[in-house]
Every structure is written in structure tokens, then in C-alpha cells.
Amino acid sequence: MRIIGAGVGRTGTYSLKLAINELGLGPCHHMEEVLHNMDLQVPLWKDALRGExxxxxxxxNYNSAVDWPTAGYFRELYDAFPDARFILTHRDPESWASSFGSTIYTLLSTRGDAPQEMRDWLDMCAGVIEKTGFPSGLEHQQLKDAFIAHNEAVKATIPARQLLVFEVKEGWQPLCDFLELPVPDKPFPRTNHRQEFWDRVSGKI
Incomplete structure (x- = not known):
């Protein structure tokens, strides 16, 4: 593993996945990969939740990874891949809590109503997200506080020389400087707004 994303979902992780692939450092693992390969990936991540x-x-077959479930295991992954470079995607905590609350958190809180074939995946997601510091039932301010705490924990764990703290709105330059690669002659990917999130979960895209 060459690149490991420590930023949680709703911080531009899907845009970062596309950017990493564009830079030739993929294939890049993302929660979408788990969703599309549930029979294989969900049992493996359930083992991870048990510490195995x-x-x-x-x-x-992946050279990089971003988003959950990966972000919940930044400590373990630093131990396993001590030479990897880590990217902490972040955003304003207020806007993150609103986005997370209206997408991932809502999905998990209603997972009892989900189709049976989605239940194992959703239960695994809930377990990983709780491990990251976001158990069910948190209020808006508590989500903000937990988000800040996660980001601070990453910065306290990963040596500064191996860590890029990054907002996707900054575009290619800081990412390419960190990875020592030339800047592509195309716009930085911008994707996965809230409606797109629901379309991905429902299988529309």
C-alpha cells in the first residue's frame, strides 16, 4: 500500500479516489469497492472489526485506499505499512456534521428497513464507524467534536513527513507536491454530492 486515506467519509474521499487513480497510484480502494464486492469484502472487514x-x-489488487472502512484503521495500517504516505482529508466541522448527518448517519440509523442483502454491509459499516468514534445517537455538536477528535488523533499518530492534511478544494497542487508528481492538465475531480451519495447506495450509479 502506497497511499492510505485517514479522512472519514464526506470529506471529499471519492474525489480523492478519482484523483489518486488519475495520478497512476491506483487502483484505489473506497467504500464503493466494498459495496460492489460485498460477498468478498464484508467478511474480511468483519474480521478486522474482531481484531483479525x-x-x-x-x-x-489495490495500491492505495481512502474513505471508510480504511479511515477507521489508520493506527493499524500505520503499523502494517509504516512507509506508506497518509492523506487526511478534512473540511469545516460544521458542514461535515451536516453532510454526514444527512447521508451516512441517516442511512445507518434506518438500516433495519434496508433490503436483507444490504444488512451485513450496513452492520459492518456501523461497526467501523463506531470504532472511528461515531456511535449511533450522537447530536450535531457531538458529531462535530468527534470529527475534530478523529482528525487530531490522525495528526498525533502519523509522522508529519508522511502526512498530508488536505481539503479537496485545494486541488492538485498540494497533493502532487506531497506525492512528488506533476500536476495533471485537467480539473481536479469534484464529485459525490449528497444526492450522488444516495444514488450510489441505491445502485443507480
């Missing part, structure tokens, strides 16, 4: 992660199996 098989990173070589989880990341087989």
Missing part, C-alpha cells in the same frame, strides 16, 4: 484483519486479502 488480513490486510493482504482486503487490499489485494
Amino acid at each position: 484483519a488480513d490486510w493482504s486479502a482486503i487490499y489485494a
Whole structure:
């Protein structure tokens, strides 16, 4: 693993995945990969929740990873891949809490109503997100506080020389400087707004 994203969902992780792939450092693992390969990926991540992660199996055929579930395991992944470069995507905590609350958190709070074939995936997601510091039932301010705490924990764990703290609105330059790569001659990917999130979960895209 060359690049590991420590930023939680709704911080531009899907845009970062596309950017990493564009830079030739993929394939990049993202929660979408789990959603599209549930039979294989969900059992592996359930093992990780039990403390029995098989990173070589989880990341087989991937050279990088961002988003949850990866972000919940930044400590373990630093131990497993001490030479990797880490990227902490972040955004304003107020806007993040609103976005997370109206997408991922809402999805998890209503997972009892989900189709049966989605239940194992959603239960795994809930477990990983709780491990990251976001259990069910948090209020808006508590989500903000937990978001800040996660970001501070990442910065306290990963050596500064291996960590880029990054907002996707900054575009290519800081990312390419960190990775020591030339800036592509195309716009930085901008994707996965709230409606797109629901379309991905429902399988429309």
C-alpha cells in the first residue's frame, strides 16, 4: 500500500479516489469497492472489526485506499505499512456534521428497513464507524467534536513527513507536491454530492 486515506467519509474521499487513480497510484480502494464486492469484502472487514484483519486479502489488487472502512484503521495500517504516505482529508466541522448527518448517519440509523442483502454491509459499516468514534445517537455538536477528535488523533499518530492534511478544494497542487508528481492538465475531480451519495447506495450509479 502506497497511499492510505485517514479522512472519514464526506470529506471529499471519492474525489480523492478519482484523483489518486488519475495520478497512476491506483487502483484505489473506497467504500464503493466494498459495496460492489460485498460477498468478498464484508467478511474480511468483519474480521478486522474482531481484531483479525488480513490486510493482504482486503487490499489485494489495490495500491492505495481512502474513505471508510480504511479511515477507521489508520493506527493499524500505520503499523502494517509504516512507509506508506497518509492523506487526511478534512473540511469545516460544521458542514461535515451536516453532510454526514444527512447521508451516512441517516442511512445507518434506518438500516433495519434496508433490503436483507444490504444488512451485513450496513452492520459492518456501523461497526467501523463506531470504532472511528461515531456511535449511533450522537447530536450535531457531538458529531462535530468527534470529527475534530478523529482528525487530531490522525495528526498525533502519523509522522508529519508522511502526512498530508488536505481539503479537496485545494486541488492538485498540494497533493502532487506531497506525492512528488506533476500536476495533471485537467480539473481536479469534484464529485459525490449528497444526492450522488444516495444514488450510489441505491445502485443507480
